[in-house]
Amino acid sequence: MKDDYIIVEVAVPIPVFETYIYRLKKSKTENLPDKELIGRRVLVPLKKTKTVGIITDVKEISDIDKFDFEIKDIEEIPDRYPIYSKEYIELLKELSEFYLSPIGLTLYYGMPDSLRWKYIKSKNRWEKIGFNNYIIYTTVNITDSYKLPKRQKELLEYVISVGETSYEDLTEIGFSPITIKSLINKGLLKKENLYFLEETEQFRLKQNIKPFGKEFLKKGIFLYSSERIEKRLENYVNLIANSIYEGKSSLIIFPNVATLKKAYKFLKPIFEDKLYIYFDGLKSKEKIKTWFNLKNLSGLVCIGTFSSIFIPIKNLSLLVIEEEHSNSYKLMRVPRFDIRNFGYKLYKNKKNLTFILASSTPSVETVYLKEKGLAKSFKENRDLLKSIKSKIIIESFNYSEIDEKLKYLLKDKDNILLLANRKGYSSILYCEVCQTEITCERCDIPLKVHINPKRLECPLCNTKYEFINNCIHCGNRLSQFGFGVEKLERELKKIFPDKRIRVETTIIDKELLFDKYETVVNIFPDIFLRKADFKADEKFFRAVVYPYIKSTKNYILITNKREHIGIKSLINKSIELFYKNELDRRKILNYPPFKQFILLSFEGKELKKSHVEKLFKDWLEKFNIKDIDYEGVFFAYYPYLREKFRYQIILKDFKEKFLLKELFNMATKRAIKLIIDVSPKEIK
DNA sequence: AGCACGCCGACT
């Protein structure tokens, strides 16, 4: 009897760090066109319900005696092919271990959302969101010339009218499987499996794109910071063409959809049907098609956002992460890992991968990779700032004079981008009688005033409140203080009704990456230095330097931090000056990348600092942890968020990371939510 | 996560 089963390890989408063991009946694998089990989706029972999981390993049948729990059977294998490759399963396992991100959740959120089936217990059925096993379409456009039964005629007319549909859609609206089948047999309907497209046509590059020699398709990690994003994209065309010419595939990742779409417009006419796009907002059918084509075929190019890193692309030879410093490459939710690190793992694992980390203002970590000799410069080592000719004007900041100053500075300018990292209309609403600010009920921080529509909004949890004129305690009229971009925009439009002025809070992570303006005004980036974050100087530097790259004639910087190294490197037109200084500083202070940080955030409704201290002490004692570098429990930068108190601990270079899983379990038992952030991007 | 169990307070 034993021989009729295969024992497999399955990662299920629940917040635990382990995988579970299931039995798979051999007969269920007999008709599979691909015998590989690892990377497959499986439908499994889990406690009193069912879930979709991913096979991560195949065990020896003799292991069965080792388990002291009842082993349940896999109910079904829903797909003809695995969705992840063995290689990606291996790497994602390692990465989840490194970031202490539950493997089941990592694989679950990595796959196309339409494959994340949910079992609805009350309805006793699976919810297959937008799922289609194969598409049904037709090549005819009129039904008149065919003699068909009434129902078949209706079906054919329906398919003609919608163009492309699915088996599920058709049965859902009332066509029987027999009707569908007979039209398929007559050749009037065609079905195409999305999972399995044949490797057919020989792709020809458009005339004007010629393979470029092989000098840039070498194995290696490269830092590409010597040119602007427009210019970089032009260079990728040659690399992609090279890769396709060799029958291999490329992946270019962008930090946001707006930038991605601009890149698509540029690349589509060049690479036509060899170009695929992948991002969360894509239609589920398209996502599945892109996923499986990239997994099964070769000689393609994909551009996408964060989620595209999960596609197990066949013969990947070029990986580019654009604007690699962006915060969007590490999510604040599961899977809590940094895709740059995944790129690094892919690079280590593949024989020939060109891995490019590109940014006009790269992250300190990536510059450090270059310092250590792990990454090389892509193209010549030239400072981008030296090629920018726009004039730098530095002015001091004073809140009461800002309107007058802008009026004076902008009087002879046009085509202006104005940046101020202040959301909303004004910063606070204040009662001068009670001397209190109007604050968010859930976060206890001042609400910002917004207009269009007029409302109050919490800058942290985004809860919206009705605008009030009078104080809720004494009825006195409330006053507004501070300014935001909405107020700046309104007032500048009043002063200069004919000028082209765009007002934004930030450039980074907006579609502005490709845009240029004659004059860029940057108001008070000093705000980035207010937070005692280890990355504060880097953020300030980027906030000062990045807008300069977008200006063609004038760059007006309004700041009171003239002595900061970030501004010095701008004036000296040398980004290297900043990185050298910053690396020295971080080394002295034992900050990343010299020490690895693990940020522990504890959250709870009635949580007190002493509870966290007790929990941490108990953990240290229980596991006899002596060798640990941390500076105690402190209040988080936002100590009260969404009705929860928040405390943090920073561990430096903590080696026994697996023990944090136990801390996580202990915290859960005490109703404390613990968020473990390995190599945090920011501390907030 | 998502479900069940079990202990309390509020209700017919």
Add this chain to the structure above:
DNA sequence: GTCGGCGTGCTC
């Protein structure tokens, strides 16, 4: 006496 709120435990 029992309905349901949510704290706690567990998933191969």
